[in-house]
Each structure stands twice: as C-alpha cells, then as structure tokens.
Amino acid sequence: MATYVFRCPACSVFEVVVPMSSVRPTHPCPTCAGESSRVWTAPALATTPAALHRAVAAADASTEAPQVVRSIPAGRPRPRGRRWNPVTGAAPVDAAHRPAGPHPSLPRW
Ligand SMILES: [Zn+2]
Structure with a gap:
C-alpha cells in the first residue's frame, strides 16, 4: 500500500492509500466526487x-535459516521456582496437590 496525493479542482488536496498496482492518474474526490488529478x-x-534495521535483518535471516540453539544461551540465570523441569518435562512437585479440573481462570460451562 502506498499513499498518493490528489488535488480536486473544486475542493482541496486529499490523500488516498491504495496498492501501487491499482493507482490511477485520477481519483474521485471524497467530498464532491469530482475527478481529481494526481499530485x-x-x-x-x-x-x-x-x-x-538490525532487528529487521535478524528477523528476515531467521525466517530463511533459523539459528539452531543446542544449549541455553549464557547470561543471567533463570529464576528458580515452580517451573516444569526442562529436561524431563516433569510437573512441579506440588502440582499433584492441585484440585482436578480446568484452570481456575477458565469459565466453567
Ligand atoms: Zn472535490
């Protein structure tokens, strides 16, 4: 999409956002519907x-050839707590003590 400027001879200048493939040399005025020429x-x-620019380039590169990560990136350690075991996939210990049923925030039908 691109923004094109048109000038109505009776009214004023206005902008039209259309695909580049469908722009024409004239466009009807939004006020009086008169034929307006492109400016x-x-x-x-x-x-x-x-x-x-770097972020967009990295996103584009990741789309074509995503970087394979085989280890946790170095940096600040993740906070410990009630998390699923990333290696075994085991649930947190106290998950067995939770009541059965849907998550409390889900609506009960
Ligand atoms: Zn007009």
Missing part, C-alpha cells in the same frame, strides 16, 4: 534507525 510528491523515504 506528484517526493517519496516518503526516512532513515531507519540502526537498531531497527
């Missing part, structure tokens, strides 16, 4: 922040 403007090019 050529400079493309809205902006400098992408470096951090955003």
